[in-house]
Amino acid sequence: MTTTVIDDIGLLVTNDPVLGPGELGLLTGASVVFEEETVISVGPRGQIADERIDAAGRCVIPGFVDSHTHLVFAGDRAEEFTARMAGRPYDGGGIRVTTEATRNASDAELARLLAARLLEAHRAGTTTVEIKSGYGLDVPTEERIVTLASRVTTETTFLGAHLVPAEYEGRADDYVELVCGEMLDACAPHSRWIDVFCETGAFDVDQSRRVLTAGRARGLGLRLHANQLGPGPAVRLGVSMGCGSVDHCTYLSDDDIEALAGSDTVATFLPATDFSTRQPYPDARRAVDAGVDIAVATNCNPGSSYTTSVSFCIALAVRDMGLTIEEALAAVTVGGARALRRPDLGRLTPGSRAHAVILEAPSYHHLAYRPGVPLVARTIGPLEGRARQLTSGLPT
Ligand code: NIG
Numbered sequence: 001m002t003t004t005v006i007d008d009i010g011l012l013v014t015n016d017p018v019l020g021p022g023e024l025g026l027l028t029g030a031s032v033v034f035e036e037e038t039v040i041s042v043g044p045r046g047q048i049a050d051e052r053i054d055a056a057g058r059c060v061i062p063g064f065v066d067s068h069t070h071l072v073f074a075g076d077r078a079e080e081f082t083a084r085m086a087g088r089p090y091d092g093g094g095i096r097v098t099t100e101a102t103r104n105a106s107d108a109e110l111a112r113l114l115a116a117r118l119l120e121a122h123r124a125g126t127t128t129v130e131i132k133s134g135y136g137l138d139v140p141t142e143e144r145i146v147t148l149a150s151r152v153t154t155e156t157t158f159l160g161a162h163l164v165p166a167e168y169e170g171r172a173d174d175y176v177e178l179v180c181g182e183m184l185d186a187c188a189p190h191s192r193w194i195d196v197f198c199e200t201g202a203f204d205v206d207q208s209r210r211v212l213t214a215g216r217a218r219g220l221g222l223r224l225h226a227n228q229l230g231p232g233p234a235v236r237l238g239v240s241m242g243c244g245s246v247d248h249c250t251y252l253s254d255d256d257i258e259a260l261a262g263s264d265t266v267a268t269f270l271p272a273t274d275f276s277t278r279q280p281y282p283d284a285r286r287a288v289d290a291g292v293d294i295a296v297a298t299n300c301n302p303g304s305s306y307t308t309s310v311s312f313c314i315a316l317a318v319r320d321m322g323l324t325i326e327e328a329l330a331a332v333t334v335g336g337a338r339a340l341r342r343p344d345l346g347r348l349t350p351g352s353r354a355h356a357v358i359l360e361a362p363s364y365h366h367l368a369y370r371p372g373v374p375l376v377a378r379t380i381g382p383l384e385g386r387a388r389q390l391t392s393g394l395p396t
Contacts, residue, residue: 003040005049006356006380007031010057011363014042015334016349024326025349032060034354037382041350053380059363061329063127063355063381064310065336065346067155068247068268070301071117072110072145073135075101077302081276090277091201091229094303095135095163102135102145110148111390117300118152118387121308124374127355127381128336128345130155132195134162139183146190152386155340157193157223158184161203161211176207180214193244194220198234205233212241221341227251228273239263245295245339250274250282261291266339269331270299271316272307285322295335296328315371325368355381
């Protein structure tokens, strides 16, 4: 098997406190050796391997683990965004617009769109993506979405309970029955997780509990969209049901924070969403100080957060959520890995996945210090290859 070394690393973030100082486990003058996709050694510069990648004194970090995305969809909602900037509030109703476009798109079109977004994410330093369904809202389209997503990631999430589709208007419970029955039967074999948009205007606590319970009975892990548009019981529902992650958490009460702090559930913040919907930013500082495990992710979707840029999320988390740059970097790497229950991701330590980013910068501080600047010199990870496989053989 071929070994490769990333050599002459000026500053290495390992996220393993055993290897170096601080939670980020920092090393200077380092090198990382990997075999196939696994790190086998971390040490001083100059380790020998079959192939050599020269970091030329720059900073190397673990690849970003983007633990919340909706990457499979057709169409865009630029007009909705523009109206929002002029004062119209976000309410999630545009999900139906994207649903119509996605239902009408062919498999080949969806594959091309997904591949383009994966390449964009790869170029921006992302090496793992979670992908949710939720723009089909009928059995065949939801199945098409999770099947496509499962070709590029193991972290696929069935989100049939994203919104009640137009044809079920006024019959939300009937739609929940479909989600828990025929739709779950079709999607569970291609999914690792199940998720619900638990919010006023989407699904209430009882409906959300029903969907999560049905998913758990099919062996799926649980996630929840919680407290995005206002305070409510969703975060506590997610914790009480043992969700891997409750996502958004824009509004967190003291009780929510107390529940999260005493649990294994990760609070995943999505600051690009609060940016794009003009919501307040969550008080991540308060959560971290209370001992809550956190992650930060992009939530890339056409309505509330059309970005694949984790660096942008880092900058927002530092500027507007009260995190230190170290906390923000941990949240998009090892935090995302925790939210996905993937201990093999988000670190550069022996045994972990060799997913790494060489920054065009001497230190990770530049990710917040130089917002909007493409600072990724090279991403070492699987998404580029998977994107190309997705489109190979498709008619041009
Ligand atoms: O996480 N909140 C629900 N789902 C997405 C937005 C979907 C949309 O507006 O298209 C989110 O923000």
